[in-house]
Amino acid sequence: MGTMSYKYRVLFVNTSSKSWEIKEYGLKDDILGPIDLGVKLHLEEYESWKYDVFSPNNVFVLGRGLFAGGRLIGVHRLIAIFRSPLTRSLHVSAIGGVAYKFMRSGIHAVVVEGKSSIPLIILISSNEKGDIDVKFNEITLNRLEEVYRNYDGKEGVYALTKYLMDEYEEFIKENNARPIVVGPSAIKTIHGALFSLDIDIKRKSIALGAEDSAARGGPGSVLFQAHGVVALIVGGRYKPSDDNPKLLDMNLIDSISRKVHGKDYIPALSDATTKYRYNPKLGTGGTFGVNYPHYRDLIPTFAYNMMYLSKALRLKHYEMIMKYFWKPFNVEVFEKAKSWYNCGEPCPVVCKKVWRGKKVDYEPFNAMGPLIGVFLFEKTVELVDVVDALGFDAIEMGHIISWIFDAIHRGLLQPEEVGLDSKTFFDPISYDVRYSEHNAKLALKIVRGLIEKDNEVLKLIAEKGIREAARILDIKFKDRVSMIGLRFEDIAIYGSFGNRGYMTPNLYWTPGMIAPLFILGRYWTNYSPTFMSPEEYAKSSFERALKEYLIDNAGLCRFHRGWAEKMLQDLYREIWGVNVNLIVHAKKMYKKIAEYSKKAGAIPMFWDTKKAKDLIASIATEIGIEEWVKKFSANPEEAAKEWWDRFNKTIEILLK
Ligand code: SF4
Structure with a gap:
């Protein structure tokens, strides 16, 4: 199989005109996965940085990677890309397992544009041949709020999911579809997540454990406040392996695994995921x-x-x-x-x-x-x-x-x-x-x-x-x-972007979660509770950011990164004929995210909270790095500024 062999099928739905169209992208467009697409659309086509965060131009991109639907495991995350009302730059958020049903719609990604004045529920499906069908259904705000308050004894996203199960039972059954919804917080605040609860259609109930959210950065708020969408229900009867039977080739997957891990795929996967399953x-x-x-x-x-x-x-x-x-x-x-x-x-x-x-x-x-x-x-x-x-x-x-x-x-x-x-x-x-x-x-x-x-x-x-x-x-x-x-921000903790943007750290005592990087609030950083010189820390964080970019861009569950990172290059080449150097690709895309941040006036800025600076000082003390302990006790403000500046400078150099 030569290069340029795959098509990344994207469904554009316009919520103003209630119309849709399919566009196909591929390697020639530098698109290997959903983040590539999101960055391209925001930066080059919709120029969303020019507008308000909740403008309809803040297109909501939700897509899967190229490996869903075959024998590989952990490749069914859906990735959302949008301009965040919190960071005010591009943000990426992942939702686990949802692509397992989404992929049956025959599309790789959906792009939501325009704005509906009445809340919308969008149904997306396809037949075995990949002929796509899209339906727009409205629900009044009053009815929606009523459902959120209580539907069948449930509240919020649970209530809305149950309501959709009842209202669209036939569609869900026929297409084995899974809803993706927003809750009341998306309507009322900038902190709304995207939720998806899987449906056990036989039992007519929500499947245990199979609930996840793309939560950080306000994706739900963007979907609703920029586009008026409260739910997408996506499924169908298309088999992605029809695009490429190599997705099913276990011999091929095993041989790649043996080459990089020295053992077959399933044992390699099992070893690499112990923490998340059961650590004896x-x-x-x-x-x-x-x-x-x-x-x-x-x-x-x-x-x-x-x-x-x-x-x-x-x-x-x-x-x-x-x-x-x-x-x-x-x-x-x-x-x-x-x-x-x-x-x-x-x-x-x-x-x-x-x-x-x-x-x-x-x-x-x-x-x-x-x-x-x-x-x-x-x-x-x-x-x-x-x-x-x-x-x-x-x-x-x-x-x-x-x-x-x-x-x-x-x-x-x-x-x-x-x-x-x-x-x-x-x-x-x-x-x-x-x-x-x-x-x-x-x-x-x-x-x-x-x-x-x-x-x-x-x-x-x-x-x-x-x-x-x-x-x-x-x-x-x-x-x-x-x-x-003390000012109010002195007792809060976050990394700053531009004059208004911010992202609070995921819950680790680590400089990496608030360091000057272009995407925070995910694991695109070194998040160990440790301390190093800013240059070293920046290098390790940047390296991690690129690897995480590739994991997300492939729709991979990061709990599988242990086996996947080493196999990814071969998988792209052997299954899809892609010969692109992945790290070079990730770096190019990260640079584009940085460019977007500049245009949006949301580049990383020096901490304006005392607590953020104290986090750096305290972990330096905890780890006992004498040089920095001295600096922080002599002049905490200056020491924090020096660490931040040197980290920032290193990232600038790495991005060149
Ligand atoms: S590790 Fe967990 S989240 Fe990841 S694919 Fe498996 S079950 Fe899903």
Whole structure:
């Protein structure tokens, strides 16, 4: 098979005119996958940086990689590319397992453009031959809100999914389709995620564990507020392997695996995914099961204030976490039964660990748990359930709540100013596990308040995000700010983009999550809890960013990166005849993302929060890098600036 042999089929749906067309791209357009397409469209065709973030020109690109539909496992993520209302530059977000049904529509990606004034549900399907059909259905905002409030005893994204199951039962059955939806948070805030719950059509119910979200950066808010779309239901009867039977060639896959891993594909996959399945050494598995015993006292707690605490106190919190937070999960999910599921594609890693019906992952649970001063697992389950139902990004929600709690704790806010009737227990020194219930109750009020927006401060955060809200609050409460000597942004933690953009870190105590990189909020960085010279750190982060680009661009689940990274180059060549050097390709595309950020006025900027600078200083101290410990104690501001500048400079050089 020669080059230029594949066609990347893209469905453009115009939500203004309710029309659609198919365009085909390929290697000649430099398009190997969904991110390539998203970058090209935003940068060269729609020039979305010129417009408002919620302009219809902020096209919503959702696509799969080239390897779905064959014998490879973990290649069925859908990737969303959009301009983020948070970072204000391009953002990439992934949703697990959804391409397993999406691929049957015969398209590789859908691009949503235009804007519908009435909320839209878009049905996409195809027959065996790949003839595509698109239907536009409207739902009034009133009816939508009614459904969100309660449909069949469910709320938010769960209710909407159930409603779609009933309303479009025939379509879903016929096409084995899976809905992708947004929740109330997408309608009301900039923090809305994209959710997809798989459907067990025989049981007429939502499939256990097979729920995922593309959460960071506000993709749901863009889909709704820029285009008026609340759901896509995608399926069909097309077989992607009809495009290329090599996708089914197990001998070929095994031979590539033997070449790079020295063993057949399935054993190589099995070795590389232990952490996510079951680690016999730790007696647990999955991100939640493994991260606590692995990172121990380095786990972020109390709005990242753990970085100011002694190791002894952090270890005390760690013990509390293991006893009240980790153990109840582990007993039921690993000791009593094996409630492990996949994300919607038949994957033997079954990384979705389900506790009494609720899928448990590290980041959403730590965000709604120890980060906000809740150390009782059951309380966190209740919170994550509501946050998910409302369609929020749980990580961002954890940052918002913990920031508010910290502000109350330090006297920058009074509880009633955010609709609360009492203070939080947020002093890590006197903290006791029984305060969890109280904190959880207050957190729930904030979560709901962000949707109801009947409170001025919460409305501000819902619509503008932490960074802009902080500036407005600095002015509103200027007396407190000057008395306490801390601004609102000083107790928040994020990487800054341009004058307005920001991204809060995924929950690791690491410089890599807030360092000057063009995409944050994913794993396109070195996120180990470690410290190095800025040059070294930038190099390792950049290297990781390019590899993660390729993983996402191939629609690969990153839990499979252990085997996939080494095989990817051969897979593209042997299956699709693509001879492009992948790292060179990723670098070229990353450069384009940087170019977009410049045009959008959203390049990485030096930290404007004290806590971000303190994170760098504290991890340098923790790791004990003497040169930097000295610098930070002599002049913390200057040291932080030097580290940031040198990191930034290194990235500039690497991008040349
Ligand atoms: S590792 Fe988990 S998320 Fe990834 S493909 Fe397998 S089941 Fe899905």
